[in-house]
Amino acid sequence: MRKTQAKKLPLAPDARFHDTLVTRFVNNLMWKGKKNTAYNIFYQAVDRVSKQTGEDGYEIWKKALNNVAPGVEVRSRRIGGATFQIPAEVRADRRISLSMKWLIRYSRDRNGKSMAEKLAGEILAASKGEGAAYKKKEDTHRMAEANKAFAHFRI
Numbered sequence: 060m061r062k063t064q065a066k067k068l069p070l071a072p073d074a075r076f077h078d079t080l081v082t083r084f085v086n087n088l089m090w091k092g093k094k095n096t097a098y099n100i101f102y103q104a105v106d107r108v109s110k111q112t113g114e115d116g117y118e119i120w121k122k123a124l125n126n127v128a129p130g131v132e133v134r135s136r137r138i139g140g141a142t143f144q145i146p147a148e149v150r151a152d153r154r155i156s157l158s159m160k161w162l163i164r165y166s167r168d169r170n171g172k173s174m175a176e177k178l179a180g181e182i183l184a185a186s187k188g189e190g191a192a193y194k195k196k197e198d199t200h201r202m203a204e205a206n207k208a209f210a211h212f213r214i
Contacts, residue, residue: 075102076117080124080155087159088178103175108182116182123185127192128158131203136212145212146203158192165191 073081081101089097109116133144149157166181167174168191184190 073098080121083155084124084159084163087156088163100173100175100178103173104178104182107175107179111179111183119186120182123162123182123192124155124158126188127161127185127196128154129196129199130154132157132199133202133206138212143209143212144202144206145209146206147213158196161192161195165195 070079070082070086072079073085075081085094085097085101088101105116105120107116108119112119129149131146132149134147136143136145162181162185163178166178169177169180171177171180181190181192185192
């Protein structure tokens with residue numbers, strides 16, 4: 060939009076944890092409008108995590124999200140015919156969004172029978188500071204560190 064920024068629609072909290080963050084995660088997880096299936100997958104994954112660790116699965120999921128959330132990223136900027144990768148801090152809203160998308164994307168790539176099983180595995184790995192989603196965050200930070208010399212081109 061050219062003039063005003065689009066309004067954010069308020070999200071309804073989920074039924075089990077009464078958290079809008081869960082709803083946001085499920086909306087990212089959902090395929091073909093099947094929200095109920097996405098909720099079932101998420102709840103099964105959280106239950107599986109709590110069964111494996113003996114701790115609260117919901118808290119472990121939140122810890123995993125925080126571990127995967129990037130602090131800085133690189134943005135492309137064209138200056139004088141050359142494209143530079145310029146490191147920039149990530150907005151709070153985008154941080155959460157990226158961490159959710161990475162968790163879901165890399166859990167889909169994992170080995171396992173059901174999506175709930177894959178998601179549970181990725182949540183456990185991310186909460187320990189391991190796994191593909193956590194590696195993606197580390198790579199993003201490494202890329203920003205490598206391009207620190209171009210920080211003066213910041214937008």
